[in-house]
Amino acid sequence: MNVHEAKTRMSEPLARVEAGDEVVIARAGHPVATLVPIAVPAERSLGFVEGFQAPESFFDPLPDDELAAWDGR
Structure with a gap:
C-alpha cells in the first residue's frame, strides 16, 4: 500500500491489521x-x-528514616 492510499483510507489498513494481517507501507514503490x-x-x-x-x-507508608536510607540520605 502506498503512503497516499494509506493516509486517505487509514481505517482500511487498520482493519486488516486488527484482523491479524501485516500491511507494508511504501513510498515510490x-x-x-x-x-x-x-x-x-x-x-x-x-x-x-x-x-x-x-x-x-x-x-x-515507610517511616521517614527508612525513606531517607532509600534516597541515600
Whole structure:
C-alpha cells in the first residue's frame, strides 16, 4: 500500500491489521514501514509463592528514616 492510499483510507489498513494481517507501507514503490498488530501481554497474577499473602502492614507508608536510607540520605 502506498503512503497516499494509506493516509486517505487509514481505517482500511487498520482493519486488516486488527484482523491479524501485516500491511507494508511504501513510498515510490519502496517499502518504508510495516503495520503489525500489537501483542497484548497475557494477564499476570501478583505473586509467585503459592499460599503466601503479604501482611496488611506491607502496604503502610515507610517511616521517614527508612525513606531517607532509600534516597541515600
